[in-house]
Amino acid sequence: MSTALLEVDGVSRIYSRGSLLSRRQFAAVDRVSFGLDADRAEIFTVVGESGSGKTTLARMILGMVAPTAGAIRFKGRDVSHIRGRRARLDFMKEVQPVFQNPFEAFNPMKRVDRYLFATARRMAGLGETAAIADAADVALKSVGLSLAEVRGRFPHELSGGQLQRVAIARALISRPALLVADEPVSMIDASLRAAIVNLLRDLRDRLGVSIIYITHDLATAYYISDRLLIMRRGEAVETGEARAVLDRPQHPYSQLLKASVLPPDVPSEPGGRLRADPIIPQGASSHA
Amino acid sequence: MTSPVLAVSDLRAYYRTSAFGVQREVRAVDDVSLAIQPGEIYGLAGESSSGKTTLIKTIANAIQPPLQVLAGSVLFDFAGQRFDIHALRPRELAAIRWKHLSYIMQGSMNVLNPVRRVRQTFVDFAFRHIGRPLPEFLDVVRQHLQRLHLEPQVLEAYPHQLSGGMRQRVTIALATVCRPQFIIADEPTTALDVVVQKGVLGMIHEVQRALGSSILFVTHDMAVHANLSDRLGIMYAGRIVEEGRTADVFRAPRHPYTTHLIGSLPHLGDAAPKQGLPGAPPNLADPPPGCRFHPRCPRASDLCRRDVPALETDASGHRVACFHPATESVAESIS
Amino acid sequence: MGRTLLDLLRFNRQFASGAALLLIVAAYACLSFFSPYAPNDTYVAPPDVPPDWTYLMGTTSRGQDLFWLLSFAIRNTLAFGLAVAVLSRLLALAIGLVAGYSGGLLDRALMSLNDTFIVIPLFPILVLFYFVMRDRMSWGLLALMMACLGWAYDARLIRSVAMSLRHREFTETGIFSGMSMRQILVEEHLPYVLPIVFSTTMNNINWSIGLEVTLSVLGFTDINTPTIGVLLYWANQHTALVSGIWWWIFFPVLLVVMTFIGLFLLAVSMNEYIDPRSRLGRRAP
Ligand SMILES: Nc1ncnc2c1ncn2[C@@H]1O[C@H](COP(=O)(O)OP(=O)(O)OP(=O)(O)O)[C@@H](O)[C@H]1O
Ligand SMILES: Nc1ncnc2c1ncn2[C@@H]1O[C@H](COP(=O)(O)OP(=O)(O)OP(=O)(O)O)[C@@H](O)[C@H]1O
Ligand SMILES: [Mg+2]
Ligand SMILES: [Mg+2]
Numbered sequence: 001m002s003t004a005l006l007e008v009d010g011v012s013r014i015y016s017r018g019s020l021l022s023r024r025q026f027a028a029v030d031r032v033s034f035g036l037d038a039d040r041a042e043i044f045t046v047v048g049e050s051g052s053g054k055t056t057l058a059r060m061i062l063g064m065v066a067p068t069a070g071a072i073r074f075k076g077r078d079v080s081h082i083r084g085r086r087a088r089l090d091f092m093k094e095v096q097p098v099f100q101n102p103f104e105a106f107n108p109m110k111r112v113d114r115y116l117f118a119t120a121r122r123m124a125g126l127g128e129t130a131a132i133a134d135a136a137d138v139a140l141k142s143v144g145l146s147l148a149e150v151r152g153r154f155p156h157e158l159s160g161g162q163l164q165r166v167a168i169a170r171a172l173i174s175r176p177a178l179l180v181a182d183e184p185v186s187m188i189d190a191s192l193r194a195a196i197v198n199l200l201r202d203l204r205d206r207l208g209v210s211i212i213y214i215t216h217d218l219a220t221a222y223y224i225s226d227r228l229l230i231m232r233r234g235e236a237v238e239t240g241e242a243r244a245v246l247d248r249p250q251h252p253y254s255q256l257l258k259a260s261v262l263p264p265d266v267p268s269e270p271g272g273r274l275r276a277d278p279i280i281p282q283g284a285s286s287h288a
Numbered sequence: 289m290t291s292p293v294l295a296v297s298d299l300r301a302y303y304r305t306s307a308f309g310v311q312r313e314v315r316a317v318d319d320v321s322l323a324i325q326p327g328e329i330y331g332l333a334g335e336s337s338s339g340k341t342t343l344i345k346t347i348a349n350a351i352q353p354p355l356q357v358l359a360g361s362v363l364f365d366f367a368g369q370r371f372d373i374h375a376l377r378p379r380e381l382a383a384i385r386w387k388h389l390s391y392i393m394q395g396s397m398n399v400l401n402p403v404r405r406v407r408q409t410f411v412d413f414a415f416r417h418i419g420r421p422l423p424e425f426l427d428v429v430r431q432h433l434q435r436l437h438l439e440p441q442v443l444e445a446y447p448h449q450l451s452g453g454m455r456q457r458v459t460i461a462l463a464t465v466c467r468p469q470f471i472i473a474d475e476p477t478t479a480l481d482v483v484v485q486k487g488v489l490g491m492i493h494e495v496q497r498a499l500g501s502s503i504l505f506v507t508h509d510m511a512v513h514a515n516l517s518d519r520l521g522i523m524y525a526g527r528i529v530e531e532g533r534t535a536d537v538f539r540a541p542r543h544p545y546t547t548h549l550i551g552s553l554p555h556l557g558d559a560a561p562k563q564g565l566p567g568a569p570p571n572l573a574d575p576p577p578g579c580r581f582h583p584r585c586p587r588a589s590d591l592c593r594r595d596v597p598a599l600e601t602d603a604s605g606h607r608v609a610c611f612h613p614a615t616e617s618v619a620e621s622i623s
Numbered sequence: 624m625g626r627t628l629l630d631l632l633r634f635n636r637q638f639a640s641g642a643a644l645l646l647i648v649a650a651y652a653c654l655s656f657f658s659p660y661a662p663n664d665t666y667v668a669p670p671d672v673p674p675d676w677t678y679l680m681g682t683t684s685r686g687q688d689l690f691w692l693l694s695f696a697i698r699n700t701l702a703f704g705l706a707v708a709v710l711s712r713l714l715a716l717a718i719g720l721v722a723g724y725s726g727g728l729l730d731r732a733l734m735s736l737n738d739t740f741i742v743i744p745l746f747p748i749l750v751l752f753y754f755v756m757r758d759r760m761s762w763g764l765l766a767l768m769m770a771c772l773g774w775a776y777d778a779r780l781i782r783s784v785a786m787s788l789r790h791r792e793f794t795e796t797g798i799f800s801g802m803s804m805r806q807i808l809v810e811e812h813l814p815y816v817l818p819i820v821f822s823t824t825m826n827n828i829n830w831s832i833g834l835e836v837t838l839s840v841l842g843f844t845d846i847n848t849p850t851i852g853v854l855l856y857w858a859n860q861h862t863a864l865v866s867g868i869w870w871w872i873f874f875p876v877l878l879v880v881m882t883f884i885g886l887f888l889l890a891v892s893m894n895e896y897i898d899p900r901s902r903l904g905r906r907a908p
Contacts, residue, residue, distance in 0.1 A: 017441055017444070017445055017449060047481070048481060049481050049484065050451060050452070050453025050454065050457075050479065050480050050481045050484050051451040051453055051454050052451075052481075053451075055451060055452065062799075064795060085803070089801060092799050096799060097795070099792045099795065099796065101395055101452060101479075101792065103394070103395030104395070104791065104792040104793060105796050106793050106796060107793040107796075107811050108793075109814045109815070110810070110811065115796055115797070115800045118797075118800040118801055118802050119799075119800040119801060121801070122800065122801025122802070123801045144568065144569060157305075158337075159336060159337035159341060160336070160341070160394050160475065161336025161337055161508075162336065162337050167796075170796070170800065171799075183452070183478070186478040186479060187336070187394070187475060187478055187508065188336050189333070189334065189336050190508065190510060190549060190552045190553050190554070191335070191548060191549060191552045191562075191564050192335070192336055192564060192565075192569075193508075193564075194552055194554070194561055194562040194563060194564045195563075195564030195565075197561060198561055198563075198564065201561070216479075216480065216482060216485070218482065218556050219554035219555060219556045219557075219558060220554055220561075222554075222556055222557060222559075223554070223558055223559055223560065243559075246557075247557075256483055257481070257483055258556070260483045260485075261482050261511075261556050262482070262485075262486065262512065262515050263514075263555065263556075264510045264511040264514050264538075264553040264554075264555065265514055266514045266534055266535040267514070267515055271493045271497075271515065271516065273486075273515050274486060274489050274490040274493050274515055402790070402791070403787055448787075
């Protein structure tokens with residue numbers, strides 16, 4: 001029997017929002033289940049509405065937030081039960097994140113290279129300064145940067161795309177088995193984006209890294225992902241083989257999502273596609 | 289022809305740092321000129337780290353060391369009220385911000401103060417400019433949030449309780465609630481799903497058409513440019529290399545970088561990935577001589593390695609900085 | 624930080640005058656190293672001489688030259704204030720950062736301890752302490768005791784900042800880079816709370832000096848180490864005011880007031896600089 005790399009088993013996360021007087025509970029993630037196989041690396045894409053709980057789901061998989069209900073198991077171990085520094089370190093060696101907002105991912109008062117070096121030292125277990133610098137450089141080269149460009153710089157001295165690539169490079173240093181990438185290419189131009197997406201595909205095909213890829217970019221999701229999960233208001237509305245889902249979406253929200261993708265060519269009438277149908281948060285199905 | 293709201297001429301802005309005695313100069317904006325007409329949406333695209341954010345910071349006068357403006361000028365003209373933004377005193381600048389000119393920063397989700405509720409942030413920034421009693425002001429804000437498909441409850445939340453896209457919409461709301469005449473937006477929709485993005489762009493477009501304001505819009509998402517902007521400028525390594533009406537740039541790109549960029553756009557349903565541009569992005573601390581694109585350019589000649597091509601304007605107002613620009617037919621065969 | 628201080632000195636009048644006042648006081652304290660007398664010598668000068676050119680501040684009824692005696696006293700008082708401030712700051716930092724970072728049970732435990740310290744009445748405790756210790760009471764012991772009582776407010780402040788830092792994504796990046804808790808607290812979070820610590824230090828020095836003076840005047844401290852409070856205690860014992868020896872009271876009080884005002888001005892001007900809201904206003908996008 002093949003073992004599972006990751007099992008997400010009916011997880012929910014409840015938050016409350018509002019002021020003291022008008023508190024309201026809601027499920028940021030609502031009974032989501034899926035699994036990744038240990039034998040076959042794959043790119044599992046999560047797309048969906050803004051605020052639908054994608055980041056929350058990712059944070060639960062990373063063990064940063066405990067699920068309110070349900071369980072997440074990584075290689076058979078419940079993620080929220082990993083205690084103690086050793087066990088946490090072993091877990092983090094195998095599961096690495098790329099966070100959504102690159103401007104927030106690094107301490108503004110500290111140089112960015114320290115995160116690369118710390119990862120190389122603590123996670124990849126390297127000791128010598130030269131080996132550490134080397135590992136950082138190799139990782140940066142794979143995302144089109146180099147240590148020379150990054151060394152000694154503070155986050156505000158790098159552009160958004162550069163920071164995003166540094167974040168990806170950092171996550172790659174420890175050679176994780178699972179990469180949880182939250183919108184890793186949102187601030188990168190089309191050409192570099194193609195290069196990074198190809199890098200992700202390479203990681204899967206050559207190094208056997210499984211990737212949870214959260215994105216709003218359906219076009220790249222279409223060509224790199226194996227499976228796809230569409231979320232809306234915390235719920236998984238549709239899941240399946242990526243191309244099948246995107247070619248023939250079943251759920252009304254999936255259909256709306258697909259229909260809303262702006263094609264990258266100029267419309268006959270300026271702004272014409274924008275005016276077409278204003279979105280209505282409620283009852284989207286009536287629109288599909 | 290009316291006079292432009294914004295006229296940038298020969299702007300040059302470098303980051304000058306000295307660390308451990310080593311001088312370093314990042315030439316992030318080099319001799320950039322552009323003009324934006326009233327009621328126009330001007331899109332700016334280009335490679336990552338080509339200096340778009342830097343250009344925008346100098347235009348909005350959000351300059352902080354080590355960034356220095358070495359040459360050029362940025363002139364605004366709000367219906368006869370003219371000023372050179374770099375000559376303004378801090379108080380005068382504060383007076384026109386938000387009301388006339390608002391600037392949505394890149395990664396703007398973190399301008400929100402982490403220890404203040406969203407409502408307090410709105411009061412801090414926009415209350416003075418709207419000039420209404422507080423309850424009415426909050427009503428205006430709530431209505432405005434509604435147009436961005438945010439529930440009124442977000443006002444009571446702390447930033448970390450909102451998702452990335454919600455924070456991004458909150459900052460868009462903050463920047464547009466005073467209905468400024470000139471909006472500068474740097475990657476404002478990166479964290480939005482396509483459905484909401486379409487709605488937000490529609491809102492921006494609508495506000496812009498209703499008020500006749502002008503927008504300078506930076507994004508990597510070429511699909512957004514295609515559908516929103518009237519004119520499009522393409523930056524590469526600190527320079528504008530091509531500029532023209534959006535339709536022209538998309539249908540017949542003339543600079544080889546633009547050609548590649550347009551060609552690499554993914555369409556939904558593409559089965560094979562596009563290739564990235566070969567070669568390394570230029571290092572702006574030590575840019576290549578001549579045309580900065582020549583090391584990666586299929587059409588590079590000796591001339592390109594030696595001289596810097598000027599941004600030439602053709603009869604239709606299309607501008608391109610290339611010694612060997614594509615003619616229409618060439619462009620079509622490549623893309 | 625150095626740059627900031629320099630800017631403050633140049634552009635902020637309050638800060639500059641506060642710094643100037645403290646500089647005068649500190650310079651005077653340093654004079655004690657050149658004193659011709661030992662601090663506890665008595666009857667080395669004619670008693671009860673009013674200020675004149677030989678005895679700038681006059682002499683006490685115990686035959687001490689007030690000028691030199693006061694320099695010892697202010698030195699000890701400043702050192703006391705500083706010692707209390709540094710010790711209590713270390714406590715506040717350690718407890719505030721750890722509580723804010725770890726959250727959960729540890730946080731709740733530490734904070735209930737904190738609340739206890741906030742509500743217990745200080746003065747009776749210190750007096751009680753004196754009666755328990757009696758002759759073993761010393762300057763250092765009192766400083767330690769006051770440090771243990773003086774960290775609570777600031778620990779709470781630091782904890783709230785640490786808690787918001789815990790939610791920031793860069794903390795998570797640190798964790799996933801394998802940094803230890805100590806490393807994250809000291810290297811990533813400390814820079815954010817240092818400015819707060821800096822300004823509360825001033826207030827804390829003021830507080831501890833004030834308390835020390837009060838306790839000493841009443842005789843609840845070690846009266847053999849000259850401090851401003853001990854000086855006033857002796858003046859009281861000799862009913863200096865009644866017998867018209869005003870200078871014995873006037874100069875110590877003047878010096879303490881100068882110190883208070885100096886520290887207060889520093890604290891106020893730094894607070895203004897540190898308060899995120901006023902800074903946000905200055906740099907509004
Ligand atoms: N710490 C928190 N406290 C309260 N509510 C929260 C918290 N974190 C997230 N939420 C809420 O949970 C919901 C889901 O947020 P999440 O960040 O997971 O969305 P997302 O799918 O990543 O959206 P986006 O695409 O915009 O980044 C949102 O409504 C958000 O307001
Ligand atoms: N404060 C700074 N000090 C030194 N160099 C800087 C600083 N800020 C930016 N740079 C450099 O200037 C160049 C241009 O950066 P800029 O942020 O303008 O790029 P951008 O076009 O906005 O890129 P992106 O699309 O990735 O956001 C980059 O090489 C960057 O590293
Ligand atoms: Mg998210
Ligand atoms: Mg940028």
